[in-house]
Amino acid sequence: MKRLGVGEMTCFVRDGFLKLEGLVPTDLCDAFRAAYVKDCKDDRCGRALLPVVPWSTPLAGAFGGSEVLSRVFALPELSGAIYSLLGPRCRVDHHVMHIREPNQGKSQHLHCDAMIDARDDAFDIQVMIYPQDVTREMGGTLVIPGSHTRKAGETSIARYQNLAGQVQLTGPAGTILILHHNLWHAGRRNASNSVRAMYKIRLNPTGSQTGHWDMSDYDAAKARGPKPLHSPATDKQDVQGQLSCFHPWADIRSAHLDIIQRTRLWRLLTGDEEFSVHHFLSRLENEPT
């Protein structure tokens, strides 16, 4: 497998998602559509084609009856990303197909999947796979970068139609998104003449999520080193620079708290309890006796 490096990990902690563009090869996308999309034009039809997988089934071996899904989850970049974020022996939560018919007038409301999730010391991921090209007109998934630090229950946030810096997924067939479970997202309207399909699977960790990524080029001392306040990131190794950004949709009241939450997530993934973006979290932990 090909595990994530420091650049990808800082992107995930900063934005709450990773995009693996065109990762699934063309022949496998073709096989995926033939097996799980066929002539479907709605979710119910697509879901009926998927194998039933009981929740908490280990991902390894979950798709023994599906050569297509087994091949997808054996892709070294995908299996490495899942391992990097969840650690070994992750389990399937559930999987579904989302199929949007052409020429739709309506979009989904912005939401987080499932009920509000208060966990700070663990997180699930959702893997979204697009087995056909997705153009802007086809209305790929809308995601709000950095919103994974804002805990929300389902469509409580539906009133937010547009947020500055929002990302509308586009990409060639085989593109994959990997989302933190709290990331705000929505299926945009499909204004094209083509069906849009997306396969989604939620995965749960079964143990510690610390230190499973490729830390060989990670310099913890450098990551902790002093840096001018809010100075832009100089490179992918500049962890504080990457994690101190203010996302353009964030109000100033919450933007600093986002940085505190990103710091906590970085500590979870590295095990480095001394890491702090600037002095923001370490200052709050200073309680002299």
Next chain:
Amino acid sequence: MRQKLLILYLQNSALDSPVVGWTRYDGDTLAPPVSGDEDEPPYATGLDALRDGWRTIQFSTLEPRLGELSYQPGWQSFEVIMEKLVETPR
């Protein structure tokens, strides 16, 4: 009379601070509202919308939030709901 609503989310509690999010509901059309299709806000600041004739009918309250003291960020803090009324013959 039909009501058009413009909901702005601002960077801070001042009406002249930058717009960071926006939502529209239009009582004068049957077209459904759409999420995520617009790249640029309709106004740079809330004050710009006011100057263009939008009437402010509600601000977010200014008060501490539950959760803030455990450093949990909330959602959008500074929401302004604005309206325009249009004459529409039936």
